[in-house]
Amino acid sequence: xxxxxxxxxxxxxxxPGVGDDTRAWGPPFAEDGQSAxxxxxxxxxxxxxxxxKDPVTVGRLRALVAGADVVIDNFLPGVLDRAGLSxxxxxxxxxxxxxxxxxxxxxxxxxxxxxxxxxxxxGWMSITGPVEGPPHRVxxxxxxxxxxxxxxxxxxxxxxxxxxxxxRLVLSLYGSAVAALINVAQNVLVSGxxxxxxxxxxxxxxxxxxxxxxxxPVVVAVGNDGQWQRCARAxxxxxxxxxxxxxxxxxxLTHRTALVAELSATFASRPADDxxxxxxxxxxxTGRVRPVSQALAAAAGASAVTGLPSPVGGTVRFAPPALxxxxxxxxxxxxxxxxxxxxxxxxxx
Numbered sequence: 001x002x003x004x005x006x007x008x009x010x011x012x013x014x015x016p017g018v019g020d021d022t023r024a025w026g027p028p029f030a031e032d033g034q035s036a037x038x039x040x041x042x043x044x045x046x047x048x049x050x051x052x053k054d055p056v057t058v059g060r061l062r063a064l065v066a067g068a069d070v071v072i073d074n075f076l077p078g079v080l081d082r083a084g085l086s087x088x089x090x091x092x093x094x095x096x097x098x099x100x101x102x103x104x105x106x107x108x109x110x111x112x113x114x115x116x117x118x119x120x121x122x123g124w125m126s127i128t129g130p131v132e133g134p135p136h137r138v139x140x141x142x143x144x145x146x147x148x149x150x151x152x153x154x155x156x157x158x159x160x161x162x163x164x165x166x167x168r169l170v171l172s173l174y175g176s177a178v179a180a181l182i183n184v185a186q187n188v189l190v191s192g193x194x195x196x197x198x199x200x201x202x203x204x205x206x207x208x209x210x211x212x213x214x215x216x217p218v219v220v221a222v223g224n225d226g227q228w229q230r231c232a233r234a235x236x237x238x239x240x241x242x243x244x245x246x247x248x249x250x251x252x253l254t255h256r257t258a259l260v261a262e263l264s265a266t267f268a269s270r271p272a273d274d275x276x277x278x279x280x281x282x283x284x285x286t287g288r289v290r291p292v293s294q295a296l297a298a299a300a301g302a303s304a305v306t307g308l309p310s311p312v313g314g315t316v317r318f319a320p321p322a323l324x325x326x327x328x329x330x331x332x333x334x335x336x337x338x339x340x341x342x343x344x345x346x347x348x349x
Contacts (some may be wrong), residue, residue: 002152003070004044005314009338011064011330012042012321016049019323023182026162030304036346039320041148043306046337047321047331052083060331065097067335070155076110091167098158100151100169107170115141115173122177123195128183132222140167147176206252207231208261213272220263221285234282235275236268317345 004010014020020042026035050057062085065071073080073087074106087099104113119125119137129136151171158164178185184195187203195203200219202208207228210219222228225248232241240246240262245255252259267275272288279286296302301309306316318341329337 001041001045002045002149002310002312002314003155004318005310005312005316005331007314008070009335010045011272011326011337012045012047013050013061013333014047014323016051016324017048022339023323024102034320034322039305040307042320044150044314044318046318046326046330046341047324048327049324052079052085055084058084061085062090062335063122064330066094069159070098070100072100072151072155074110074113077108087168089312098155098164098169100149100155100171103170105174106172109172111299113173117209118173118177120141122174123181123184124177126196127195129197129199131197142180143173143177143258147173150176150179154257156349177287201260203252205249206256206259209260211264213267213270213275215271217289218267218272218275219289220267220279223285226254227284230282231284234278234284235263237262238268241317246330 001010002320012020014021018024020038022038022041023035025037028036030036030039050061052061054057065085071087071090087101091097095102099109102113103109103119105111110271116137119128119142120135122143124143125135125137128138151169154166154169158166158169183204187193188195200210200333205221205223208221208223210217220231222231226247228249229241232246240259244250244251246259276286276288296308299308303316306320326337326341329340334339
């Protein structure tokens, strides 16, 4: 979808009859039967349905591959080979082609990749959730999202290379998830100590967590000692600003329990909006915990049909396709079908 937002002609190939699994991931479903889940990642694509067991259909797909810059697939090992669509053979036949395979656990693994399983096995769930109690998953399918973004980066790098050395790209949800552990992973590598859950606190910074104001939660994210000084003085706690225990981030981490207790009592004394105003004025990162509906209200251009605005500055040209919606056009015009789609507003499904 990101490539489509940036102007690429993207053709989505699905199974006949049922199509992409996410078409059934609901409710909620829109009036035309599309699931909200399907709509969230399928704008800017034309759609066809293809039976990989039908030799005629496979021949048409091979012809489409011949005219493509990039092919992206997410099949388990061997599926495309058995269908007569071997990536290696097609890469040999088409020297300018780039092929990207997205897997769950790597090129050799036959394990299906689902975000929830990857979150569990990559370490994410072991560090997510309250300090006490069971592990939690992140509230969105973030491993899926990150792997999609990683794939976009790898594809664009290959396209930009005059003579790409990597035309066969293989990514995995697991690889993207482990790489995204970043500072948590480095903490373990450097210290040798196992990572643990911190709830809404931060393993390397303090104060960097959620506090209960008089009317609801507020987050404070102090990233350096200067911000800490401004924070303490802005909330009227000069005593904490000059306390030797809290002058440095390392000291604040050592005495985290005492500092958080003091701050919690202070933040509980006034409404959250008051604290946000005070800390904003002091240039201390802060914010209220908002529901999704409020976040969407602030996202200009959010649409029930085409989803959220492109984060990379792209444009919306096509609404998410109905299953097989453009089969006739693609069969007639091939990649030229993009120039023959009837003009319509993207908001129309």
